Amino acid sequence: MDDEKKSLNFIEQIIEDDLAAGLPQDKLRFRFPPEPNGYLHVGHTKAICINFGLGEKYGAPVNLRFDDTNPEKEEQEFVDSIKADIEWLGFKYDQELYASDYFDQLYDWAVQMIIDGKAYVDEQPSEVITEQRKNPFENGVESPFRNRPVQESLELFEKMKKGEFEEGAMSLRAKIDMTSPNMNMRDPVMYRILKRPHHRTGDKWKIYPMYDWAHGESDYIEQISHSLCSLEFENHRPLYNWYLDQVYEENTTRNKQREFARMNVSYMITSKRKLQRLVAEKAVTGWDDPRMPTISGMRRLGFTPTSIKNFIERVGVAKRENLIDIQLLEFFVREDLNKVATRVMAVVDPVKLVITNYPENEEEWLETENNPEDENAGSRKVPFSREIFIEREDFKEEGNKKFFRLKLGGEVRLKSAYIIKAESVDKDENGEIQTIYATYDPKSKSGSGTEESLRKVKGTLHWVSAAHALPIEVRIYDRLFTTPQPDAEKETDFMEFINPDSLKFVQGFAEPSLADAEIGHPYQFQRIGYFTKDRDSTPEKPVFNRTVTLKDGYKPE
Incomplete structure (x- = not known):
């Protein structure tokens, strides 16, 4: 294996293996599929960078698809924020798509599954369904409606669609395996009744597909080659593939789900x-x-x-x-x-400093760099005057040998300006310093080329001209x-x-x-x-x- 191969991450290796096995490169297609039920967080940045990064690496299109299957929690505000976030990160998507674009197709496929004996309408409450699923170490209990006649399920499903039943009255479930150790395979709900307006489809639908049903089938409709998601969906992969089995047609791209670890950052939450x-x-x-x-x-x-x-x-x-x-x-x-x-100068805990030997009512505009790390950043001029603000913590009446800022009798350089020496202070009745008085060396102006301007002092302070200060x-x-x-x-x-x-x-x-x-x-x-x-x-x-x-x-x- 060459060095380039060794540097591949495991997802890239999967893609390289698929290409080597005959997958045409022009069939590669990725997607980022957020649910528009909140703003994207730090954890999503990983999924964004992985999917769009693969698109850039392989010259493949990347769709932005909103898995908008829950109108109770979804809003246009979240859609807009997600688009803005992706644009800000510098990524471009091929198409803007929505799971709701496919609601008709998803419904038709669900009807066909009923006809094929792969789905049924269950009239039990969600609490009972949950209880019947039991746990991975105990077989689940089959619904009494599991083997109801196909025509009966078809009629009930059509009535669900028309809104003839109340929310929670019934649901459509896939008929898979109530004994599977994978709880996701124990006859999962595919549709529930939800009489809520959708941010895109309005009041058209009274039933909405569950995420697991809509997500993978949307990938298939879009002919996504590699469906990448975080690790918590790993145990959903068998269901993802089972649903895909029901709709897959020859000579189409069968999407492959693979999972990567979520990104958790200290002091942050991603729920x-x-x-x-x-x-x-x-x-x-x-x-x-x-x-x-x-x-x-x-x-x-x-x-x-x-x-x-x-x-x-x-x-x-x-x-x-x-x-x-x-x-x-x-x-x-x-x-x-x-x-x-x-680079700019600002003072966040100001104390006034008066340069007693600087002419009153005089000001200078001094040259200072914008960014020494960027040779193209240029410079600007900042005003200098007799009264300035410095940081309160940058002054002590007495300081030890390791205190290289300003102290009485000590000298510092003001950034891009002059060397000053602290002479005295004024204090209020509580002993708080109100004003520092200093003198400056007029020959020490930065950049003037004089011997005094080249004189080294150990401390350099930032400052702001009081007369020009911006609150x-x-x-x-x-x-x-x-x-x-x-x-x-x-x-x-x-x-x-x-x-x-x-x-x-x-x-x-x-x-x-x-x-x-x-x-x-x-x-x-x-x-x-x-x-x-x-x-x-x-x-x-x-x-x-x-x-x-x-x-x-x-x-x-």
Whole structure:
């Protein structure tokens, strides 16, 4: 086996083996099949990258198909958000399709299964059906309606379709094997009565296909070659194939289901039901709250498509589930932002500093780089004046030898400006420093080429001119949960692990260029972290979300 073969993941190996066995490459077709019952989350990014990545690798089309079989939970809002997420990640789908496009075909196939003795109408309540299935170690109990006459089932099924029965009165079940150790094969329900309007078909249907019936048959209708899904569907594969057996025709592509491990990330949950609860109980502000593990939330927080795709590539395609450290995701976010983020100066805990020997009412516009990691990023000018803001933590009246920031009698360089020396302070009645007084060396201007400008001091501080400062609201986001696996303990409600300090609001000041910041554009607040402008911003008060801190000690192995 050559090096290229060794580098294939197990899904790629399956595809290569199928091609070697005679599957024409032009028959390869993939799909990403979300249910439009919520926003996509971090776990979905893996499925998206796998399916669209295979499409790109093999030059094969990839469908976006919404498995919209449950009108109780599905909304157009979710459809729109899913399309926006995929577009943001940089993927293009061949066709936008819906399981509801196939409702007529699915119904006709179900009728044929009744005729063939493969399905029947059961008038038992769902609770009784569940009880009769028993468990994998005990044979199930057959429904008393299992062997009812075909014509009777056909007539009842037609009446179900017309809405002549109440919800829960009956269902259509596949006739498979009530003794199978695989519970999915114990006469699964194919259709249930549901008198709810559908976001696409309106009031046309009074019955809706179950996911397991619609999902695989939709794959077949679209002639998907490889139906890739997460590991929890592995025990659904026999049912997937059994349903396919009922409709398969010669000389068509028989789709192959294969499963990969789900992606679980620490401090995140990937249950749509639980995410819905966070939204419903207002633990967050919505599906795109920056603390949410949704793609929309991560986008709003400031994550980039490149960082997410690099993270997925690093995690790889595996057959066994494990918990991925969130710090690995943040590592890739930092790595990409370091390349693309515009460097700016902002102060989030300001204290005023007055340069006493700088002329009053004078200002300068000093040159500073936009991103030293990008030679094409260019530079901009920032205003400098007698009064500036610096970070409160960057000053101490007394500091030890390891404190390289500003202290009384000590010198630092102001980024892209001058060397200053702290002389004295003013304090309020509580001993809180209100103003720092300093002097500057006019010959030490950065980039001036003078000997003094080349003089080295150990500390460099960011700053903002007080006269030009732009007031900003800074939102400091942290983990939404206090424990790495908030939904792992069955005895404890995951909501009890919500971090009360997951969001803090800070009022700060920024250089005036941020007045023109674009929503979603990445910025590095120098020496603080990476930030992005939020959609809640107003002209009077821009709002910036902290994406990640500037550094942490994490290094991927």
